Amino acid sequence: MSTDDPLMTWAPAACTLPTAERPLREAEFDELFGTSSAGVERPDPTHLRIALDPTPEVAARAAALAVRETRCCSFFTFAVVASAGQVRLDVTVTDAQVDVLDALQRRAGEAA
Structure with a gap:
């Protein structure tokens, strides 16, 4: 879900980040x-x-974001992988949190 209303966010209800901080993290x-x-x-x-x-800057930014996100949403596991001139962010969740990963995929896909 994408919206201009800062109170309407794309993070699912399973996200434990305080509501006021969600728009900033998103x-x-x-x-x-x-x-x-x-x-x-x-x-x-x-x-x-x-x-x-x-780039090293993108890898560092992704890693810093992953560390902050796992502080409030422990159901995520992030890995920043650099190999053969490529950088990727791998995100995994348990079966119970697939809807959260679905929302993250939708957002990443909209931006890609």
């Missing part, structure tokens, strides 16, 4: 995806792979 993901995403794959229902621009 904007961080939107900025990362909008400026650095090179493609989105879904290897399986609990795994999302986002190709990113292969």
Whole structure:
């Protein structure tokens, strides 16, 4: 879901980030995806792979965002992978949180 209303966000209800902070965090993901995403794959229902621009700055920004996100949403596991001149963000969740990953995929796909 995309909207201009700051009270209406795309993060699912399972997100435990305080409501007032969600638009800011979502904007961080939107900025990362909008400026650095090179493609989105879904290897399986609990795994999302986002190709990113292969620069140290993008890798560092993705890693910092992942660390902040796991503080409030422990159901995410993030891995920033740099290999063969490529950088990707792998995101996994448990079966119970697939809807959260679906929302993240929709947002990343809109930006890619």
